[in-house]
Amino acid sequence: MRMSSLFGRTLREAPAEAETASHQLLLRAGLVRQVAAGVYSHLPLGQRVMRKIIDIIREEMDAIDGQQVIMPILNPAELWQESGRWYAVGPELIRFQDRAERDLVLAMTHEEVVTDLARREVHSYRQLPFMLYQIHTKIRDEPRPRGGLVRLREFIMKDGYSFHPDSADLDAYYPRMYRAYENIFRRCGLDVIPVEADPGMIGGTGSHEFIMLTETGEDTIIVCPNCHYAANRNIAVGKKPAAAGSQDDGAAAPSLVHTPNVKTIDDLARFFQLPHSHFLKTVMYEADGGLVAAVIRGDLDVNEAKLAKTTKATNLALAGDEKLRQAGVVPGFLSPVGMNGVRVVVDDSVSDGSYVAGANQPDYHLRNVRPSRDFAVAQSADIAVTQAGHLCARCDDPLKEAKGIELGHTFKLGTKYTEAMKATYLDARGQQKLILMGCYGIGVDRLMASIVEQRHDQRGIVWPVRVAPYHFYLCLLADDAESKAGCDRFYDQMKAAGLEALYDDRDATAGVKFNDADLIGLPWRVTYSRRSLAAGGVEVKARGEKASAIVPLDEAVPTFQRYLSDALANTTFQPA
């Protein structure tokens, strides 16, 4: 490709709306352009990167017996009503009506359509197992798009769905997918770690996220440096720091203490001169319409995912002040004591000791509150956020926290959809059985952004060979007709040999070209100039390295081919 006719120019300065490195560089290098919040066009360079990532994904999916399909984005509401997600999913699912006033949705994921597909085709155990995947558009009306391509409202996703006769077969297939995912990210040049995760609205019995660690990430994960336990913080378990109940007289009844304007645990700790762990923090949630009081030690925080699981709630959110007033409780002085019609869930770290809790009246707290004795405990379970410093449940080493971006997610769905949508088969004995499913997603745009996020320097992007839009940046630094013609011929030779080159034939100064070469970040920069010719050929420099070499013109093509095959060697497909 000649730069002089490449659509999409490079920008010297980053547009003001871009903050993260990947967002700025994708815009500056001319890979993407914004259309609306969370909606982007891919320019030719960006499209080439996407295509290369997709090639890798397709290769890995095909290697584990995946069969590529395309399913529609436009879905009839009936399918989503059948699965129940028409009701369970919020406004991130775009719903509308067609001209005949039929309800439709824009698919944000494809469990419904693929399950429908499967139940129509599959009747016998002989047809199982199989895995279908597609690489296609997803639409999600995200509450807040973010970080350029990190969180989009419309994006390309690889979504795969496997179908199995029983859980043993699903369990046997799952690790193959897991390894394929590791391959994909490695071949894209990324360090990604798998962590245990919350299945969320997709549902199912277990899942893993593939996380790329970065400060700009929106996920927090908990890792054990010793035994390598790794989990998303919203499901991570750990041993909470031990804390004895308070020193108060265990037999004494709760007593009112005047605590004017003392609301937060920090304030209370100062006021009472007690450690945070001697307080009970009460947080009110609205769970599927009803109120739940989460009671937890003052040194811990409530984990909403765990609370949702514990209370089996589909929709769980902090209760608003209005709701609290209606329930007759006082924000800032919440207490499980004397609370009516509210389900009280207590974190399992709360022991039999006595605690300081709210009094449920303004400016008062209760001392010497004992769970069970002074308030009814509907459930006791782990509902706490696991924090850095808590001990690993497996090996007792202190846990650490890290930030990351979720690039892929694999789920063992089990029968969640096949049961709701009645996807069955006849087994060898003629018994009707539910099909089991797994599902597996990768956000392709996000993956591209993450590569830039992890692989860049002060000057620009540093593309891993496998996903670089082109391999060579051919830089012509002379404007005399003879040099131009020579470089044109050289470019034609590279093309004829199948080398991917971006030929900077523009009428621009060396500085401009070198800076654009660094910004776009192709693996090798090849300079053709009078100076290089005088030195014996063209000058080659790898992106991100200082050293350069002169390669004679007649050896250049085979030399470049060798560079390329060497660089690709450790990122090619390797059968397991």
Next chain:
RNA sequence: CGGGGCGUAGCGCAGCCUGGUUAGCGCGCGUGGUUUGGGACCACGAGGUCCCCAGUUCAAAUCUGGGCGCCCCGACCA
């Protein structure tokens, strides 16, 4: 949805507080010329609904009200 910020030429910004010429600067863009190994120089030039609507005023980019858009921080997800 709550909190914060921004909206003036393709990009980055100034001007707004304290209303008053043809709305300005850098980069980029076009033409001609001189240049050519790390974002050159000279000359000429094109390019603006100052986000939108309403109001105040003799007069609005500037003041007031409403709306829209975009970014960032929190609850959700690939």
